[in-house]
Amino acid sequence: MIRVGGMTPLTSIDFPGGLAAVLFLQGCPWRCGYCHNPELLPARGPVELDWAQVTAxxxxxxxxxxxxxxxxxxxxxxxxxxxxxxxxxAMGYRIGLHSGGMYPARLRRVLPQLDWIGLDIKAPAEHHDAVTGRRGSAGPVGEALDAVLASGVAYECRTTWHPTLFPVQALYRLAEGLVARGVAHWALQECRGEGRARIAEDDVDLHRLRAGFxxxxFRRG
Incomplete structure (x- = not known):
């Protein structure tokens, strides 16, 4: 049985061009310091919605x-x-998925059922483990990215960034690497919280990042 830790009954921003409900599933193996849903990290949560009630x-x-x-x-x-x-x-809904790409084999299994996917690219490979808090986390994401690009499913890759996470030069290299792999759609999301100041105009060259996509x-936090 699927474990649902929360639900947003209506949103206009989580599925491109449509109104959607969002189901927040329980469990994540990574420990990103800026995670907005830490209550969802354990495999079992203190509050879980009954699947029958969700489907109803x-x-x-x-x-x-x-x-x-x-x-x-x-x-x-x-x-x-x-x-x-x-x-x-089967109810007639289009299906979206948010994923960090850490289980590429499982992702490949569901890709044919998806209408859109948002794939998190947390960091360049050399900084990936520091962001996720888990060793060897970059390799599976590369496999997941290749699967998404080969699937033909509509997608957006997105990276949450602040200069305190990894240097801006590494961010430029990440953008260039994504373009080289064939990524066409990328969003840069400002990482806020934990005492981080807003990203200043001179912190990053958005024109340089935009090239090739x-x-x-760029989404402000």
Whole structure:
């Protein structure tokens, strides 16, 4: 049974061009210091929504919502994800997924069922473990990225960044590496909190980062 730690019943920003509900699935193996949902990190949470109640809600919202986005935590950490996606897709919803890409084999299994995916690219390989708090975390993400690019599924890669996480020169190298791999859609997200100041205009050259991408955006935290 899928473990749902929370739900947003209506959002206009989590699925491109549509109204969606977001299901926050429990569990994530990484320990990113800026995580906004730390209560979802353990495999079992203090509060979990009953799956039958979630599906009943989605049944009632048919025709009013366009999509359901599976977020987390890390959705692919749960073996029941494919079955849950199939159940929701059978209701007529389009399906979105937020993932860090740490389980590429599981991601490949659900890609054919997806209409859109947001794939987190946490950091360049040399800084990846420091950001995620786990050794060897960069390799699986590279496999996941290749799978997403080969799938034909609409996607956005996104990186949360602040100069305190890794240097701006490493960010430029990351952008160049993504372009070289064929990534067309990338978003840079400002990392806020923990005493971090806003990213200043002279902290990063957005024009340099934008080069080579079909679409690029910078989101303030």
């Amino acid at each position: 809600f989605l049944q009632r919202r048919r025709g009013l919502l366009d999509a359901v986005v599976f977020s987390g935590g890390e959705p692919t950490a749960q073996a029941a994800l494919p079955e849950a996606i199939a159940r929701v897709k 079909a679409s690029f955006c």
